Amino acid sequence: MTTSDDARRRADELIAALSPQDQQAMVEALRAGSARDWLDELLRTPEPVLGQVPDRVRGVRVRVDLLGAKPPVWRRLELPGDLTLDRLHTVLQAAMGWLDCHLHRFRTGNDPRAPYFVTAFDVEEGDDGMLEGTVRLDQLLTEPGDRLWYDYDFGDGWAHVVQVEAVLDEPPTAVRCITGRNACPPEDCGGIWGYADLAAWVRGGCDPAAVPAPFDTAAEAHDWLPLHWHPDRFDPAEATAAIAAAMTPPVAVPAELAALRTRLELHGDPALTHLLEQASTHPVVEVGESAAARLLEPYLLLLAAIGDGVALTAAGYLPPALVEHLADRTGVTEWWIGAANREDLTVPVARLRASARTLGLISVRKGHLTPTAVARRYRDRPLALWRHLISRLPVGRTDFDRQAGWITAAVIAGGTPAERWSTEIAALLQALGWRSQGRSSLAPAAVGNPTLEVFDILAGSTRGGRPTGRHPAVAATARAVLTP
Numbered sequence: 001m002t003t004s005d006d007a008r009r010r011a012d013e014l015i016a017a018l019s020p021q022d023q024q025a026m027v028e029a030l031r032a033g034s035a036r037d038w039l040d041e042l043l044r045t046p047e048p049v050l051g052q053v054p055d056r057v058r059g060v061r062v063r064v065d066l067l068g069a070k071p072p073v074w075r076r077l078e079l080p081g082d083l084t085l086d087r088l089h090t091v092l093q094a095a096m097g098w099l100d101c102h103l104h105r106f107r108t109g110n111d112p113r114a115p116y117f118v119t120a121f122d123v124e125e126g127d128d129g130m131l132e133g134t135v136r137l138d139q140l141l142t143e144p145g146d147r148l149w150y151d152y153d154f155g156d157g158w159a160h161v162v163q164v165e166a167v168l169d170e171p172p173t174a175v176r177c178i179t180g181r182n183a184c185p186p187e188d189c190g191g192i193w194g195y196a197d198l199a200a201w202v203r204g205g206c207d208p209a210a211v212p213a214p215f216d217t218a219a220e221a222h223d224w225l226p227l228h229w230h231p232d233r234f235d236p237a238e239a240t241a242a243i244a245a246a247m248t249p250p251v252a253v254p255a256e257l258a259a260l261r262t263r264l265e266l267h268g269d270p271a272l273t274h275l276l277e278q279a280s281t282h283p284v285v286e287v288g289e290s291a292a293a294r295l296l297e298p299y300l301l302l303l304a305a306i307g308d309g310v311a312l313t314a315a316g317y318l319p320p321a322l323v324e325h326l327a328d329r330t331g332v333t334e335w336w337i338g339a340a341n342r343e344d345l346t347v348p349v350a351r352l353r354a355s356a357r358t359l360g361l362i363s364v365r366k367g368h369l370t371p372t373a374v375a376r377r378y379r380d381r382p383l384a385l386w387r388h389l390i391s392r393l394p395v396g397r398t399d400f401d402r403q404a405g406w407i408t409a410a411v412i413a414g415g416t417p418a419e420r421w422s423t424e425i426a427a428l429l430q431a432l433g434w435r436s437q438g439r440s441s442l443a444p445a446a447v448g449n450p451t452l453e454v455f456d457i458l459a460g461s462t463r464g465g466r467p468t469g470r471h472p473a474v475a476a477t478a479r480a481v482l483t484p
Contacts, residue, residue, distance in 0.1 A: 352457060
């Protein structure tokens with residue numbers, strides 16, 4: 001929901017809740033032609049009132065209720081008082097079971113006109129207000145009975161209330177969930193009414209004859225629901241583990257990639273964050289001289305074939321005999337349709353040459369293709385050449401190639417099978433705002449970029465076209481690229 005949509009929603013709620021006196025004031029403002037001033041005043045939200053930061057940090061035990069859920073969905077948590085609201089948001093997402101895919105807001109009252117705190121996304125959109133990351137919990141909740149409201153997903157409209165049950169003399173060393181009841185509704189299920197229908201259907205045994213809207217079949221509903229989801233299931237130990245994982249500092253990555261991660265998180269999309277976390281947990285795969293030689297085989301064969309340099313044809317292509325030699329040695333001949341002796345008609349060889357040039361391994365001068373100083377230095381030392389390749393990735397100068405390059409490295413580092421690389425890359429680039437020309441989405445076929453070309457070659461594209469399956473050494477290369 002956009003800021004303007006939110007304002008309209010608030011205006012509708014406020015007008016519906018007007019007292020008779022306020023309704024009369026509105027009519028008079030309309031007659032006087034000052035309706036906009038009156039509405040602006042009505043919509044103006046006062047700043048939240050904060051208490052002083054206490055001299056000593058205490059803790060609070062709170063109960064978090066999802067409003068409107070029957071039977072109740074709630075969690076009991078122990079929190080340190082110095083927890084800022086942006087971190088409380090992270091805790092509530094994990095404790096309840098949400099996926100942090102939508103916008104959120106903290107309010108100090110249940111009334112639509114209650115003061116609220118702005119998020120980093122609100123600031124990016126140009127809103128003013130008190131930033132949630134600057135406010136501590138113990139500036140708002142200090143006594144039993146104190147409450148704070150938390151809204152999540154303005155479309156489905158999930159409203160929560162956080163109420164203090166007890167003040168703890170000592171803050172907990174870690175946030176934990178003591179107990180609770182019932183599972184979190186599935187994301188995007190249509191709000192409290194859609195959740196109620198789904199919960200009733202699952203509790204009733206998932207009758208195929210009574211599948212809730214908008215599903216057509218029981219199989220479709222099961223595929224959409226979270227795995228093993230049941231509305232009555234909740235485990236506080238699992239919630240505590242989820243909170244601990246969510247509170248862990250983000251995986252350290254290069255600044256350019258970190259900026260993309262932050263950009264997506266501000267728009268409620270944690271996909272890249274989760275992918276980077278997944279990549280960081282993969283077993284370490286050591287790449288030695290022999291593994292590096294296997295990975296870089298096509299590049300090494302190209303460097304061996306050109307030696308100290310080779311004259312290009314008048315049209316600027318590799319000589320036919322050299323193309324045929326490379327196609328044979330790299331495996332292209334085994335699957336490529338055609339004679340494989342002309343560079344302009346043998347795409348895998350042309351791509352290999354272009355990729356090597358992008359990586360700074362070869363250069364063209366006065367009609368000659370020659371190895372660069374780096375290539376001369378490392379062509380007999382595969383591991384050193386592999387490290388050079390890592391230092392060059394991602395490659396590309398345009399905004400698209402740079403962003404696509406980082407996303408490509410992240411997708412591959414996460415262990416995604418090669419046949420799904422383009423699909424996963426397209427989804428993340430689309431979330432960053434990229435689209436195919438004339439379309440509202442980004443097709444997987446449109447994600448080609450110089451970095452993906454390098455990884456395709458490392459995964460064996462010269463020996464069979466598009467690679468498939470998992471490639472541990474290639475994923476290890478991608479993870480090395482992501483190491484700051």
